[in-house]
Amino acid sequence: MPGQKLSVVVTRRLPEVVETRMSELFDVELREADTKMDKAELVAAMTRADVLVPCVTDQIDAGMLGQAGNRLKLIANYGAGVDHIDVSTARQRGILVSNTPGVMTDDTADMTIALMLAVTRRIPEGLSVMQEGRWTGWAPTAYMGSRIGGKRLGILGMGRIGQAVARRAAAFGMQVHYHNRRRLHEDIETALEATYWESLDQMLARVDVLSINCPHTPSTFHLMNARRLKLMKPGAVIVNTSRGEVIDENALTRMLRTGDLGGAGLDVFERGHEVNPRLRELENVVLLPHMGSATLEGRVEMGEKVLINIKTFDDGHRPPDLVVPSML
Structure with a gap:
């Protein structure tokens, strides 16, 4: 509906400044506990969101995408790597996938x-x-x-x-x-x-x-x-x-x-x-415990890229960091 905010579900805690800005722009469901969602939680999140914001700990396979229903239109990944997402199946189902390259x-x-x-x-x-x-x-x-x-x-x-x-x-x-x-x-x-x-x-x-x-x-x-x-x-x-x-x-x-x-x-x-x-x-x-990109500056910049990808999509345009199967 015109004027209605995009529904966004975030699977993990993000830097506070990113969560605040996201809440201002969209109808956001934030993750209170900084723990990864299990498979059932991820599927449920995909059924109630226009946009899902996952990260590397969220494995999203073809079977899960098959249960997502018709509402989900964009997976705006918080991170550059997308090997945890079945990008080909997502695209076949009309779901775009974006990432955050270059930040880290x-x-x-x-x-x-x-x-x-x-x-x-x-x-x-x-x-x-x-x-x-x-x-x-x-x-x-x-x-x-x-x-x-x-x-x-x-x-x-x-x-x-x-x-x-x-x-x-x-x-x-x-x-x-x-x-x-x-x-x-x-x-x-x-x-x-x-x-x-x-x-x-x-x-x-x-x-x-x-x-x-x-x-x-x-x-x-x-x-x-x-x-x-x-x-x-x-x-x-x-x-x-x-x-x-x-x-x-x-x-x-x-x-x-x-x-x-x-x-x-x-x-x-x-x-x-x-x-x-x-x-x-x-x-x-x-x-080391996967600390390669763990700087405050980098994680905030990752969040800003996620925001830009979602906002561009919401405005009816192609997300700037769109991932296509041929890139992989």
């Missing part, structure tokens, strides 16, 4: 470098010693790590975040190599001083640090499987701030335990928040 680029790239340093310089070990009061003083051979300057960095996935990682790595004196679905334009390669490898296997055998920055798709699931992990140098370090499903976590854990890999910095995991307990036991592994 710098924050995630910063965290990637932070994890590289944390692993190679053994920062968690030092922190643990200090917090537990076990430090007995400086010693010439204590807590020796390795420099990242002069090392070869391999970037798997050279999109926005991969390129941001490359720029930061160059500032630390690292040699940048990359493998991507499509080779970058020559001007971008030159600016980044990046070497392209058409063969992922050949790149893996030559790098000292691997940064995973590609999305999770059917073609990237377990892209880093046991065979590829074995191609890497015994002292190599893997950092993953993208999606946990890209790595075969069991194979990675085995190689870290046997010393076939030097270490790992992981912000994401193959089974979401269910972290392999054997990973927690390893001193050469740094584990």
